[in-house]
Amino acid sequence: MQIDIIGAGALGLLFGGKLAASGVPVRFWTRTAEQAAKLNKEGIRLTEADGSTTFVNGKRLKAFPAGESGVPDRAAEWLVLTTKQRHIDAKLLSFLKQIVGPESKVVCFQNGIGHLELIGKALPGIPLYAAITTEGAKRLDECSVNRAGQGTTQIGVNRDMADLESHAESFVKLLVKAGFTALLSKDIGREVYRKLLINAVINPLTALWRLNNGQLLENDERMGLLQQLCDEGLHVYEAYGIPHDADMFNQIVKVCRSTSTNISSMLKDVQQGAPTEIDQINGKIVEMAHSKGIAVPGHEMVWRLVRAL
Ligand SMILES: NC(=O)C1=CN([C@@H]2O[C@H](COP(=O)(O)OP(=O)(O)OC[C@H]3O[C@@H](n4cnc5c(N)ncnc54)[C@H](OP(=O)(O)O)[C@@H]3O)[C@@H](O)[C@H]2O)C=CC1
Numbered sequence: 563m564q565i566d567i568i569g570a571g572a573l574g575l576l577f578g579g580k581l582a583a584s585g586v587p588v589r590f591w592t593r594t595a596e597q598a599a600k601l602n603k604e605g606i607r608l609t610e611a612d613g614s615t616t617f618v619n620g621k622r623l624k625a626f627p628a629g630e631s632g633v634p635d636r637a638a639e640w641l642v643l644t645t646k647q648r649h650i651d652a653k654l655l656s657f658l659k660q661i662v663g664p665e666s667k668v669v670c671f672q673n674g675i676g677h678l679e680l681i682g683k684a685l686p687g688i689p690l691y692a693a694i695t696t697e698g699a700k701r702l703d704e705c706s707v708n709r710a711g712q713g714t715t716q717i718g719v720n721r722d723m724a725d726l727e728s729h730a731e732s733f734v735k736l737l738v739k740a741g742f743t744a745l746l747s748k749d750i751g752r753e754v755y756r757k758l759l760i761n762a763v764i765n766p767l768t769a770l771w772r773l774n775n776g777q778l779l780e781n782d783e784r785m786g787l788l789q790q791l792c793d794e795g796l797h798v799y800e801a802y803g804i805p806h807d808a809d810m811f812n813q814i815v816k817v818c819r820s821t822s823t824n825i826s827s828m829l830k831d832v833q834q835g836a837p838t839e840i841d842q843i844n845g846k847i848v849e850m851a852h853s854k855g856i857a858v859p860g861h862e863m864v865w866r867l868v869r870a871l
């Protein structure tokens with residue numbers, strides 16, 4: 563068994579670190595040679611949600627700069643993609659093509675939509691899985707990660723490859739052994755769109771108003787905008803026949819409550835001066851709406867406002 567983690571950011575360090583600690587051979591592929599060298603030397607410092615800290619010794623993992631170290635002798639069984647969507651460019655796709663082998667499977671952890679189609683096209687015939695996680699991870703430095711909230715991770719087969727579920731089950735078992743709450747989703751497409759709407763409602767508003775998730779519920783004006791973004795999104799889903807739960811608005815309110823002290827990933831990006839995932843979240847809802855001639859003024863406005871930050 564060999565697992566490749568592509569992107570040693572918050573999620574990559576969390577999942578790769580805990581998998582390595584559980585005894586699975588993990589190879590990290592980083593953007594910079596500096597981070598790879600540091601990971602090999604220092605390992606990973608992981609602070610759990612309860613505040614306890616564990617160290618994953620550098621000898622338990624290997625790290626290489628992506629695209630600069632040649633191709634490994636042995637391809638990994640699992641390639642776990644934990645970059646942001648915007649990092650998936652031609653260079654990264656060409657690197658993925660180089661490191662996949664005939665037995666490799668790819669699992670993608672990105673929020674938003676669009677990446678699965680991109681990777682599916684670049685790696686035809688390679689089994690592709692989506693992961694939807696409610697883990698909350700924050701990278702503190704190149705080798706340190708904070709597990710801000712312990713969540714659930716669902717793994718599922720990308721729709722057109724439904725016969726490959728047994729592999730997903732084996733990946734779920736690895737995650738569970740490593741200390742994650744993980745399960746196989748029979749309908750990951752539904753989960754992808756459920757998470758898309760949650761992110762499309764919560765993330766831009768927290769980023770624009772500089773609020774934590776819980777503060778979105780503090781007055782009727784804010785609640786009114788949450789409701790508008792939710793309703794517009796559901797209108798689009800209905801036009802496309804995308805299955806969704808009847809109580810989506812209540813689910814979004816619950817996520818705000820259960821992650822009330824969280825700084826959303828979009829607000830985090832804005833605070834750090836990093837590009838956000840607005841194009842892959844609200845931008846996609848606007849694109850879908852326009853293709854069907856549906857008006858989504860709320861999504862269009864927050865999309866433009868966040869892009870302009
Ligand atoms: N963090 C979380 O709790 C959650 C995140 N997600 C989703 O997971 C995805 C990853 O998020 P997160 O971990 O927070 O993001 P981060 O920005 O922390 O991590 C992304 C990592 O990818 C690296 N990277 C960029 N380009 C390349 C490349 N060409 N080759 C190798 N590595 C590369 C970056 O390197 P560098 O730092 O050097 O630029 C960075 O370490 C996002 O789509 C996010 O929406 C989903 C649920 C929860």
Ligand SMILES: CC(C)(CO)C(=O)C(=O)O
Pocket residue numbers: 673760761764765775817821824825826827828
């Ligand atoms: C669910 C939510 C909004 C939790 O913060 C999230 O996924 C994010 O911040 O991107």
